[in-house]
Amino acid sequence: MTEHDIFVTRPHLPSFEEYTAQIRPLWESQWITNLGALHQQLESALAQRLKVEGLSLFTNGHLALEGALQALDLSGEVITTPFTFASTTHAIVRQGLTPVFCDIKETDGTIDETKIEALITEKTSAILPVHVYGNCCNVKKIEQIAKKYDLKVIYDAAHAFGVELNGRGIGSYGDLSMFSFHATKVFHTIEGGAVCYKDPAFGRVFHHIRDFGIEGEELIAAVGGNAKMNEFQAAMGLCNLRHFEEEVAQRKVLTEEYRRQLKGISGLRMLRQREGTTHNYAYMPVLIEPGRFGMDRDALCAALREHRIFTRKYFYPLVTDFACYREQYAGVQLPVAKRMAERMLALPLYSELRVAEVEGICAVIRECAGQ
Ligand code: T4K
Secondary structure (H helix, E strand, O other): OOOOOEEOOOOOOOOHHHHHHHHHHHHHHOOOOOOOHHHHHHHHHHHHHOOOOEEEEEOOHHHHHHHHHHHOOOOOEEEEOOOOOHHHHHHHHHOOOEEEEOOEOOOOOOEOHHHOHHHOOOOEEEEEOEOHHHOOOOHHHHHHHHHHHOOEEEEEOOOOOOOEEOOEEHHHOOOEEEEEOOOOOOOOOOOOEEEEEOOOHHHHHHHHHHEOOEEEOOEEOOOOOEOOOOHHHHHHHHHHHHOHHHHHHHHHHHHHHHHHHHOOOOOEEEOOOOOOEOOOOOOEEEEEOEOOEOOOHHHHHHHHHHOOEEOEOOOOOOHHHOOOOOOOOOOOOOHHHHHHHHHEEEEOOOOOOOHHHHHHHHHHHHHHHOO
């Protein structure tokens, strides 16, 4: 690693002084975890910022997602997307449920809602779509299907912090939505996550799930685990929340620069945003069409690495091709997801990236395109 290395992302860090001022009270209270004052402050600030009625913090997004599945007391099969990070599928499997994979849409990478109904069986209990790269799923159609078949809907909104659809926070759709606040996310708490809900009764359920079912020193009301966010994480979240709009604004400038510089390159395509949505500029994914572009995605990734530009193949391999799943899902046909997984490349995007660096990255891409 050199100072000239460009990574796919870098975490936003508040100034050292801002963070230390935020954590200073912890030295007085000596209360550093177990749902302390900063935890409470962040929980209500985030519910407001994300425009959701209820929100429970977790120590990471993955445990929040597992908690969401557990809270709904599901059984049997869950229809989901294969075009995602390992966490989505692992959460389903680790909760004793069976993932059933639905193909995705070429336009935005989200689950293809027109293919969901054909996958529903008497064992189906839920749908778990992903707002991949912050692109909103067709929440309206998914809600109609869920109603018709009496299914629960849990959104993996790991990438969608701050995204709104028709003026509503994206976390307000479905029965439950999970956000990730991992260091690589547009808003982060170092590690962290949350589940959002409309029904206030879930507050107690998630409290049990993340804190051993403890209600009082002598009252253990449920079989919960430990998935609590600590005060140092919450402090990072409170600082980063102050800078979130700035972070998004800077990423917007960079994204627009990418779009300008990459426009017109044959064989390079960008995904579309659903109408009526706001964008959080979480990722800068591009699709490379071999045959039309000068080389395939893997060769482009390697060529960029030669220039110490470290892109990522989010999301390759497809979940169904993971060593731990490929035998079970060998016969499953997911042509669009497979094609996308082989072609997508996430380019560097973070607020400290400079416009000149974007120009440099695009110059290498244009050279590789051979146009
Ligand atoms: N659902 C979805 C759809 C998700 O994408 C994720 C997480 C989850 C659920 C689960 O949420 P969490 O439990 O993670 O909260 C990263 C993240 O670790 C992961 O959070 C994220 N998705 C996934 C898409 O990306 P990797 O394996 O790519 O991370 P890593 O360590 O290779 O980091 C990528 C780049 O970021 C590095 O090359 C440099 C930079 N980086 C990273 C870290 C950790 C830094 O500059 N500083 C850092 O501290 O998974």
